[in-house]
Amino acid sequence: MKPLVWVFVEQEEGKVHPVSWELLGKAGELAQELDGVAEALVLGHQVESVAREAISYGADKVYLIDDPVLQYYRNEPYAQGVINLCKKYKPEILLLGATPVGRDLAGSIATSLETGLTADVTGLEIDPKSKNLIMTRPAFGGNIMASIICPNHRPQMSTVRPRTFPLPTKDPSRQAEIIREELGLREEEIRVKRVDFIPKDKVVNLEYAEVIVAGGRGLGKAQGFSLLKELAQLLGGEVGASRAAVDAGWIDYEYQVGQTGKTVRPKVYLALGISGAIQHRVGMQNADFIIAVNTDPKAPIFRIADLGLVGDLYQILPPLIEAIKKERGHGKA
Amino acid sequence: MNILVSIKQVPDTTNIRINPETGTLVREGVPSIVNPYDVHALALASLLKRLYGAHITVITMGPPQAEEALKEAVEFGADRVILLSDRKFAGADTLATSYTLAEAIKYLAQEAPFDLFLFGKQAIDGDTAQVGPGVARRLGVPLITYAVKLEIIDQEKKEVIVHRKTASGVEVLKVTLPVLITCDKEIADPPFSPLPELIKAAQTKPEIFNAQRPIPYKREKLGLKGSPTRVHRVYTPQLKSAGDILFVSEIGVSEAVEKIIAVLKDRGIL
Structure with missing residues (x-):
């Protein structure tokens, strides 16, 4: 039997997290090296369209568990569903997004299957000799990179950060089989019940922003972020922050970029008053272009910046905002 | 209420430096701290104790110096502190770690079953967020990760409401105890410790569990031996x-x- 490279497809109300398609693209590459197949797991309620979408993103087969119990994500039924599928089909590799859902789920699955799990992976390759999966991740706050293998247990599991791999091209004409499976759990058996959901006013989508205006300790005060927000809005981007700014309480954790925050790869990343500790750099060094403004010429951020400006961000920001407003006005006229 | 909190002593990663000549980690002078998220788990236990009365057991796995982390737990009001320490535990990945912790918890639960298991949402040295979910599986209790709020709505029926952060909002979940919760920072703020607890902490000697006593662990499931994952290669990232x-x-x-x-x-x- 051909080795199976599996991807758990994460969806909320039928809307798929792009990391799942990024992983499906990578799974295709890994499967090729193993002479195997890339397959998708779709769990949810009324999600057949998601199964078809998975095929168009490269799945050679889709396992679909469609059950009202899976209406929204909960650890217990989702873990049970994936564990049952793994026991039945014995995949070689199982990949999940390193998202709140993926991380919640992966630890439960790996423990029940008594296999290894590598978190927050930023690189995947097949060892040409042993055919083991080599999973690379930052360790010790990003100070070192560690390659991890799981030689004697299957599946080899990892959670992978969004934006680690490119989004594959969608091909709606692709055809593949959809296998329907039963969950085998009733609502009464599930111990955690959702009684309410409070949606966020604004979902911060840092991972997929094209421009990020990020601030750090150098802002000196929480109010500094209002200037950054204005600039980000003008550019159609998002605000980001270093851990120092988040720890200071100037901005919410969900804006944090870095090893303990999000991994981003915008077209342009403006690092304002960010010293660029390694733990921050691992989250943003893959930006296409990095502009850094900092008063300290020795700040490590300048070692990776494409354009480094040594100076006071409060001197540069107001005239920059004015200049962009002018440009925008020009464009509209 | 009988509460178990699991904590980890970690190097303060914000202070880690790389030797520019050798490209290796400089470990000397890096202070050890209680993992910041675990501090909030302890704070929640402490708050519940003050509000409803509770017995708090705190466990940690680590080298002998992890005793310091347990002393800090006593400052938060821990009634019993246990250090799981043995060379055979060393080199454990998250699977072996969750085994080691879960066996200790099962042993302790023989005296009195736990209602609530509290973990930090992740440890700042490994950032895996895998040990809490792993222990929940091994204990067979429901899991709620990324919790930001816990309310007891019915003490008698042991019903609680937990708010859980997701990517798109906050879920309000209802569950009957026992439950294992991994805590985010918002769950509770560390209290100021009263003087008697500070004195008690200074005098605390934690109970030590090793690989044989009081639990005869399965050797093959411990430490490096019990870990499916292996470090293949370690290198300094290129700038x-x-x-x-x-x-x-x-x-x-x-x-x-x-x-x-x-x-x-x-x-x-x-």
């Missing part, structure tokens, strides 16, 4: 090469602004 560094004091503010505008145009943002 991408830097571009121009310009002093605003030399080129002037308007040229600095022009440079930024030029990049934004070049990259199709403007």
